[in-house]
Amino acid sequence: MDKIIRETYSVCPVCGAQIMAQLxxxxxxxxxxxxxxxxxxxxxxxxxxxxxxxxxxGNVEPISDxxxxxxxxxxxxxxxxxxxxxxxxxxxxxxxxxNLRCKFxxxxxxxxxxxxxxxxxxIRMYSFVKPGRTLIQLSGGEPTVRxxxxxxxxxxxxxxxxxxxxxxxxxxxxxxxxxxxxxxxxGLSFVFMQFDGMxxxxxxxxxxxxxxxxxxxxxxxxxxxxIGVTLVPTVVPGVNTEDIGNILRFAxxxxxxxxxxxxxxxxxxxxxxxxPDDSLRCTLxxxxxxxxxxSCGLVMAENxxxxxxxxxxxxxxxxxxxQKDGKLFPLTQKRGDAExxxxxESPAVRNREFVGRRWKRVAGHEAASCCCYQAEKDGDMTxxxxxxxxxxxxxxxxxxxxxxxxxxxxxxxxxxCSLHVYDFKSGKLVPFCAxxxxxxx
Amino acid sequence: MDENKSRMKCARCNVExxxxxxxxxxxxxxxxxxxxxxxxxxxxxxxxxxxxGRMTEVETSIEDK
Numbered sequence: 001m002d003k004i005i006r007e008t009y010s011v012c013p014v015c016g017a018q019i020m021a022q023l024x025x026x027x028x029x030x031x032x033x034x035x036x037x038x039x040x041x042x043x044x045x046x047x048x049x050x051x052x053x054x055x056x057x058g059n060v061e062p063i064s065d066x067x068x069x070x071x072x073x074x075x076x077x078x079x080x081x082x083x084x085x086x087x088x089x090x091x092x093x094x095x096x097x098x099n100l101r102c103k104f105x106x107x108x109x110x111x112x113x114x115x116x117x118x119x120x121x122x123i124r125m126y127s128f129v130k131p132g133r134t135l136i137q138l139s140g141g142e143p144t145v146r147x148x149x150x151x152x153x154x155x156x157x158x159x160x161x162x163x164x165x166x167x168x169x170x171x172x173x174x175x176x177x178x179x180x181x182x183x184x185x186x187g188l189s190f191v192f193m194q195f196d197g198m199x200x201x202x203x204x205x206x207x208x209x210x211x212x213x214x215x216x217x218x219x220x221x222x223x224x225x226x227i228g229v230t231l232v233p234t235v236v237p238g239v240n241t242e243d244i245g246n247i248l249r250f251a252x253x254x255x256x257x258x259x260x261x262x263x264x265x266x267x268x269x270x271x272x273x274x275x276p277d278d279s280l281r282c283t284l285x286x287x288x289x290x291x292x293x294x295s296c297g298l299v300m301a302e303n304x305x306x307x308x309x310x311x312x313x314x315x316x317x318x319x320x321x322x323q324k325d326g327k328l329f330p331l332t333q334k335r336g337d338a339e340x341x342x343x344x345e346s347p348a349v350r351n352r353e354f355v356g357r358r359w360k361r362v363a364g365h366e367a368a369s370c371c372c373y374q375a376e377k378d379g380d381m382t383x384x385x386x387x388x389x390x391x392x393x394x395x396x397x398x399x400x401x402x403x404x405x406x407x408x409x410x411x412x413x414x415x416x417c418s419l420h421v422y423d424f425k426s427g428k429l430v431p432f433c434a435x436x437x438x439x440x441x
Numbered sequence: 442m443d444e445n446k447s448r449m450k451c452a453r454c455n456v457e458x459x460x461x462x463x464x465x466x467x468x469x470x471x472x473x474x475x476x477x478x479x480x481x482x483x484x485x486x487x488x489x490x491x492x493x494g495r496m497t498e499v500e501t502s503i504e505d506k
Contacts (some may be wrong), residue, residue, distance in 0.1 A: 098490065387499065391503075
């Protein structure tokens with residue numbers, strides 16, 4: 001029997017009009033169902049009931065007053081007064097060019113747009129950077145196609161960005177060590193490295209070329225100059241879902257050079273090869289079940305908890321410390337809001353400090369070994385001095401962000417988004433999933 | 442407590458403090474460290490450097506995002 005789990009709002013994937021939507025449990029799974037008066041009915045799977053969805057929602061309030069709901073008009077107008085979250089990270093596209101053409105790409109940039117100069121980018125950055133607070137993600141296209149990227153990094157640092165993150169496919173980071181050195185000297189904090197699997201068949205399918213050894217070399221180069229790397233797999237059913245455990249084990253083995261894994265279930269925005277059926281979606285609960293199953297005891301489900309910054313359905317996180325024997329000591333556990341200890345800081349600020357703390361490497365430990373687990377006896381994690389030393393050097397995160405596309409976008413989630421894209425046309429900050437929202441052709 | 446670093450005494454019992462292991466918990470995690478403790482009444486002395494230093498660091502480290 002069908003059961004309505006949630007009433008919310010979405011958009012028509014054809015015309016983009018704001019329409020009502022329901023999350024309905026039927027046949028053991030939860031689907032978003034919506035109807036556009038002009039374009040008909042749409043249904044997309046959003047939860048596969050590996051874990052209880054109601055519990056996962058926690059105490060997040062459903063939308064109560066749709067008249068105040070301007071989403072996703074923020075595509076043009078920027079964040080509205082009814083947006084419920086601050087900015088945690090600003091994604092800043094420094095180029096449209098790319099040296100790959102991946103099957104899935106949220107940006108799907110136009111290759112013919114000329115790059116802005118460093119000075120023009122400086123003026124744009126100045127408009128949104130809050131000194132001492134901003135986490136900027138330099139993105140693209142592929143930012144490393146720019147020879148002057150180190151200057152852009154330095155510019156962001158000089159403007160007062162607290163953290164400067166690079167989103168990269170790793171090719172140049174592997175092939176040009178001196179470029180990595182210059183990025184480090186300019187003040188780059190950490191790299192989000194596209195990393196889809198541990199065998200090259202996956203890269204052939206997703207990116208059209210052999211890339212595994214290139215990724216490994218890039219990690220090595222970043223380690224040499226103390227730049228933390230977080231691996232970012234795009235999880236595509238039938239392509240790399242069987243490799244998730246291998247990715248995790250490699251990442252743990254590569255700690256402290258690798259600071260964590262950030263999973264992104266495939267989203268159909270930007271470059272969309274087709275309108276997906278439900279078998280081509282990996283839901284958050286399914287991803288957690290796969291991680292737990294394939295990690296063979298390394299990760300337990302209770303150590304992966306819903307996002308407390310964005311909407312719970314937008315992601316999960318787990319905070320760990322890699323121990324000397326290669327096991328993960330979990331820090332994250334379920335707790336009620338009453339136990340929250342974070343004072344009056346906004347969720348976006350807490351989130352920014354959390355990821356910055358974990359993804360940035362501790363200075364002076366560039367050469368820390370990453371492959372000596374079996375021989376060493378573990379220290380006492382209840383000893384305050386040992387714990388602090390270990391967590392700083394070998395902190396490790398398992399996180400996920402489930403982006404939304406035109407089929408499954410939920411405006412209850414969108415209004416809580418803390419990842420904002422700088423829109424070069426309007427000069428405003430726009431929630432990620434509104435900025436890249438792509439309607440059916 | 443009388444905070445004289447060389448020979449700290451318990452203000453109530455007037456006996457010298459001795460090193461002892463203190464346990465504390467935060468957000469479900471247990472930790473221990475060495476502090477000065479009165480052998481008579483059992484009170485421990487937590488110096489400011491520990492409270493606002495390492496203990497705060499531990500709290501920050503395990504606080505959720």
